[in-house]
Amino acid sequence: MTRRDLPTYTLGELAGLLGARLVGDADRRVSGLATLKEAGPDQVAFLANRAYLKDLPETRAAAVLLHPQHGEACPAARLELDNPYLGYAALSRLLDPLVGREPAGVHASAVVDPSVNLGERVEVGANAVIEAGAALGDDVIVGSGSVVGADAVIGEGSRLHANVTVCHGVVIGERAILHSGCVIGGDGFGFAHDGARWHKIAQLGGVVLGNDVEVGSCSSIDRGALGDTLIGDDVKIDSQVQIAHNVQIGDHSALAGCVGIAGSTKVGRHCMLGGGVGLSGHLTICDGVQVTGMSLVTNSITEPGVYSSGTGAMKNVQWRKNAVRFKQLDDIAKRLSRLEKERDG
Amino acid sequence: MTRRDLPTYTLGELAGLLGARLVGDADRRVSGLATLKEAGPDQVAFLANRAYLKDLPETRAAAVLLHPQHGEACPAARLELDNPYLGYAALSRLLDPLVGREPAGVHASAVVDPSVNLGERVEVGANAVIEAGAALGDDVIVGSGSVVGADAVIGEGSRLHANVTVCHGVVIGERAILHSGCVIGGDGFGFAHDGARWHKIAQLGGVVLGNDVEVGSCSSIDRGALGDTLIGDDVKIDSQVQIAHNVQIGDHSALAGCVGIAGSTKVGRHCMLGGGVGLSGHLTICDGVQVTGMSLVTNSITEPGVYSSGTGAMKNVQWRKNAVRFKQLDDIAKRLSRLEKERDG
Amino acid sequence: MTRRDLPTYTLGELAGLLGARLVGDADRRVSGLATLKEAGPDQVAFLANRAYLKDLPETRAAAVLLHPQHGEACPAARLELDNPYLGYAALSRLLDPLVGREPAGVHASAVVDPSVNLGERVEVGANAVIEAGAALGDDVIVGSGSVVGADAVIGEGSRLHANVTVCHGVVIGERAILHSGCVIGGDGFGFAHDGARWHKIAQLGGVVLGNDVEVGSCSSIDRGALGDTLIGDDVKIDSQVQIAHNVQIGDHSALAGCVGIAGSTKVGRHCMLGGGVGLSGHLTICDGVQVTGMSLVTNSITEPGVYSSGTGAMKNVQWRKNAVRFKQLDDIAKRLSRLEKERDG
Incomplete structure (x- = not known):
């Protein structure tokens, strides 16, 4: 290889x-x-x-x-x-050396529950685990050390690299590529507070990935609280991305590294989120939106186009002065208005 | 399931x-x-x-x-x-299908060192590893592919999902929930520089999690340099969170996805950190502080309340103009003061 | 331990x-x-x-x-x-209890392909996997559950903690320390768009780590598209860091937690990136640059020194006012200039 x-x-x-x-x-x-x-x-x-x-x-x-x-x-x-x-x-x-190899079958050290439904030409790597009730379509490859949870479904032609985790009941479409360390279907972050402490809200929903989805190394897509977290077809997700419960991502969207999307936000089709972008929860981002790197989006976006926030790096000596002034910005604006009023008499 | x-x-x-x-x-x-x-x-x-x-x-x-x-x-x-x-x-x-199942015992493919102290009704999943000297309390569940390091202690009723790593000597309280891909007790980031290169500072401390702690997918909590990294009771940590060495988090605090906390910072009780918040090292954040998403905190906070930084996303065309002006902000403030002085002349 | x-x-x-x-x-x-x-x-x-x-x-x-x-x-x-x-x-x-132990050899449950080249005193933990054609130098330690991909090379004295993934063909230098959950050599994020959908660009390059490199928990270093992603000697990388394809990091540089570096960016020697720093793609950062926490760097840096961006947290009530004014900043600057012109008449 x-x-x-x-x-x-x-x-x-x-x-x-x-x-x-x-x-x-x-x-x-x-x-x-x-x-x-x-x-x-x-x-x-x-x-x-x-x-x-x-x-x-x-x-x-x-x-x-x-x-x-x-x-x-x-x-x-x-x-x-x-x-x-x-x-x-x-x-x-x-030219990809990973493609077109003869499938190696189920490694002797892999643990595949007898109830698992295995398609044709499935490969399961060393020390991988496929739990009860899971179904793997034809030509699925599960890398060494990966775990496919109970009742999960992996569509035809999908590849899980080494040490991937697909949690119970998650549904992965066809031709998915899941990179090492990613976790599909961990619990969403849901708790009710009684005034003194937290009470867990069991996350009863799942995750459904469409066809042709790719998920990068160490990324996580959390399962829904009630309904499912939904990732559309041809969605490309880079490494270190966090997608919270009940998020929906439209077809053909691409999320660069370190993006974080809070719960229940809906991202449209053909969107592109730059590295480190953060979306608050319960937003709706329409189709065709691009957000530049490390921007914070706290309101829904209803018009396609390019959006940004933050400020670029400068020398620390100058930045310190400007950053202090930022804390005075409302005051500066008011003082300016006063001067203008005085001028206008 | x-x-x-x-x-x-x-x-x-x-x-x-x-x-x-x-x-x-x-x-x-x-x-x-x-x-x-x-x-x-x-x-x-x-x-x-x-x-x-x-x-x-x-x-x-x-x-x-x-x-x-x-x-x-x-x-x-x-x-x-x-x-x-x-x-x-x-x-x-x-209604949680994961709760109340009959424990499945220790899977034949799991590797449990003979010196391990196993409580009643412990379940250890396929291809999981429990290293020498570890102790697992009653009703602990260790998911497939997870590794519990030497001498680690897992309290009663705790659940490690699949592919979790608890490193050597880490202490996990009761009823913890650790999601897939999280790592508790990797080395803190400590090096001494000799003017030319780095020398590792062995991280000799541990990590202690209180009771009722939850840690999300792919999150990491680093072990202390000398003393321990301390996570209080009922602390809830979302996915993709990084907690550095010797951090302390007070009881009942909640950290949303992608939070990063630098070394030795102390977060109080009942704090809430929004997604992507960053705390610098060696700070003290008092009880009852909320920080909104993607804010950067570089100073200690001594008063409860809501804190924020950054700026929200806007159209890129407008943002570019404003971001350029940010670099002139100190100059703008000075020019305004000059105008005011001239007026007051 | x-x-x-x-x-x-x-x-x-x-x-x-x-x-x-x-x-x-x-x-x-x-x-x-x-x-x-x-x-x-x-x-x-x-x-x-x-x-x-x-x-x-x-x-x-x-x-x-x-x-x-x-x-x-x-x-x-x-x-x-x-x-x-x-x-x-x-x-x-x-005083590090992990150092100086007798190596425990290859655990019976580990899967080491017969074609693997094992050095002297190599230790391979329980349920770890070493795939075909890999080579492990003398005194290498591979933790439980870790996977070393086909044809990967691990230099003398390197330690992979538990549940690490080193992908196929990756080259790790001597005395590396790779912490749990990190992934070296997942695919870079490369796709060509045909106007309607994405087409994967197979990532044919690799990753080469120099000597004395440390990589923190849950960090990811992606393989190159054509050439290799290159990490120099004595580079120290904290937890939750994302390094994209074809990035180059110079010797002795240190990257704190949650840093993200986009594709093809070159970071010089003796650089220090604070927690959560983001570097855009295709930049060149010269030797001796420090970037403070959570700064966004969108342009190359040609002069050593300290760089920053963003604004620190303040009380939300005040922040809201200032953040609104930020959106008016270009307008504020123009109004100020107008007043100055009028004064200068």
């Missing part, structure tokens, strides 16, 4: 698989992917951003994936495509 | 268990809990917030948990209680 | 091991380390910060580690050193 084991293709095969027009030797065999600058003579490079056009003439790559408009400038064989970035994505998957 | 396995009760039984006054058929059997809007005819709903009063007349629930003042408006059987939200919490626990 | 098992030394032995000048009884046996205030008569205390000088006269410690200038004021035996804080660090390691 190291780079030395990368699959190899001829350029002709690649052109066919990528739907690209090949200009060059169809029989040349390549075995890897790299940037224009770093590609070696057995690798394919790609040009998907004009900023790297300067690296094209000097590339040592065996072939370059690019838009036809840059074909002439290419010193090597070329694979022409209208969208070379999508082509790069497709090529990267062809 | 799925919703199909939810325990069932008659309304008469529920009234007795909840200490509620039943108006309706005591023999009617119910098997679930839902909102007024979503409850089906075999479920109980609850009204704990006037905002949902509008849903009461149309509810299809078998019975509604509510305050006596709303009894007349209820179209179904009712369970009257002075504090229906506490009643909801109690009912949710009665 | 509890405090009762702490190693013991005579003061004479300690003086030799620490390179300290002993004034006192070389044969006195001590077995622990504590603050001046809390040390008992069998423990060593230390004075490394003048703030604690007041505790020196009353200490009950058997001996005190201190600078010679404070020797006269010490009521107990003393171990004099030019840098007592470094001395404390060294002493803490001598």
Whole structure:
């Protein structure tokens, strides 16, 4: 599974698989992917951003994936495509050493309850645990040390990397990728206070992930209090993200690292939340909203667009002065208004 | 453990268990809990917030948990209680499929060191590990894949979900709930710098959790450098929280998701920290402090109340202008003072 | 592994091991380390910060580690050193119950692929998994439940605590310490958008950690898209940190809890990032930069020094007013300029 084991293709095969027009030797065999600058003579490079056009003439790559408009400038064989970035994505998957391996079956050390419903070609890694009543679709891979809780459902073609936890009753769609350390279906944070102490509210809901969802390392998606926490299709969630109970995320949205979403908030479709963004609870964020990194959203958003909060870093010496003034800001504004009134007499 | 396995009760039984006054058929059997809007005819709903009063007349629930003042408006059987939200919490626990199961004992694949002291009715899940010298009180449940380190102590009735890590020597009180992926007792972040490089300070302290503590998925509580990191009774900690070495959290405090507390800070009793709040190190936060989401606290707080920092999200176009002005804020304040002086001239 | 098992030394032995000048009884046996205030008569205390000088006269410690200038004021035996804080660090390691144990070998329940290359004195804990092609150097310790992926390399003397995940092909240097729940080598967050949906970019790079790196509980370091994510020598990473794909961290830098670094950003040598700091992607941060807690850095930094952003917490009542004014800040600045112009007429 190291780079030395990368699959190899001829350029002709690649052109066919990528739907690209090949200009060059169809029989040349390549075995890897790299940037224009770093590609070696057995690798394919790609040009998907004009900023790297300067690296094209000097590339040592065996072939370059690019838009036809840059074909002439290419010193090597070329694979022409209208969208070379999508082509790069497709090529990267062809070269992924994790894909296309023969499934290894259920490891002898794995504990799979007899009541579990296992699809075809399922792989369960060493010391993984599949609890009673769970169902794993065809071609599911469960990594070493992962735990699938009772009655959980994992859709066809999904992969749990090592040490993933899918809690009881959680439903994962097809082709999900769950990275190590993530936890799907831990309890939501619900307590009633009696004036003196907390009383737990059992979290009776579940979590439902749509198809083609990816969840990063060490991220957590909590189960609902009553209804389910719902993650739509094609939602991409980075590492260290926290999604609280009864949150809903619309299809095709993407959440960068360290995002935190409080309970019952609904995020629309095609939204993008930057790293470290925080959404308060019980909000509704409409479709097509982008929030820049580390912004705090405390009100619902009803109009698509880009939203931000906070202030960027500056030298600490200056920041200290400005941060002090922030505490006087209301006073400053009032004093300014007074001056204006005096001027206006 | 799925919703199909939810325990069932008659309304008469529920009234007795909840200490509620039943108006309706005591023999009617119910098997679930839902909102007024979503409850089906075999479920109980609850009204704990006037905002949902509008849903009461149309509810299809078998019975509604509510305050006596709303009894007349209820179209179904009712369970009257002075504090229906506490009643909801109690009912949710009665319906929790994880509670009241027969303990399954120590799974054959679990590794329990012969020196471990196991209480009565302890359950240890598949591929869990209990290291030498640990002690687990009566009715402790250790989920699949969890690891309890050497000499750790887990109090009666505590539950570790799957893939939890309790490190060596950590002491967990009674009735704790530790969610998947959390780590109690990893090293605090302590290094001495010699001018060129770092030298590790071994973290010789431990972590002590009081009774009735809950820790969310993927949260971490680091062990002390010398003394212990101390978490009081009835402290509730959400997911993705980081508590550094030698922090102390007073009884009954609650920390929402993604909170980070730096080393040696003391948080009082009955405090509430919103999602993503950060506390600097070596602070003292008095009892009864609330900090709103994503605020940064860099000074001790000596007065109970609500504290905040930061700014809320706005459209990026406007934010850019304001954020630039923030960097000029000290200058703006000085220019304003000058104008005022000239006026007062 | 509890405090009762702490190693013991005579003061004479300690003086030799620490390179300290002993004034006192070389044969006195001590077995622990504590603050001046809390040390008992069998423990060593230390004075490394003048703030604690007041505790020196009353200490009950058997001996005190201190600078010679404070020797006269010490009521107990003393171990004099030019840098007592470094001395404390060294002493803490001598007293670490985790160090110096006999390695326990490979536990019977661990799954070690026959192709794995195991060094001398390697310890693999219960239910840990070492996948095909991995190589573990001499004196490596892999904690219970940890998973080392295929073809990963773990350098001599490194320790993985319980439930750590090192993904396929990751390279860990010598003397690393990886705390529970951390994940090294999960996929970076890379997708190409076709206008309607996301297409995964397989993350074909790896992660390379230098020597003497420490990674805290529940932290994640993602593998590179093409090249590797690179962590230099002696880099110290606290808990709950997220490092995205293709980030580079220079030697001797330290990242406090909850830091998040977006893709391809390069952090220099000897940098210090405070808790919760966020760095945007594709930045370059030069050597010797410090960023204070919860600051957001969206631009490259080319000058060493201390940087900050955000505003500290204040009472919510005042904060609300100031936060509203922040949204008017550009307007306030313009109105002020107008007044100045009018004055200057």
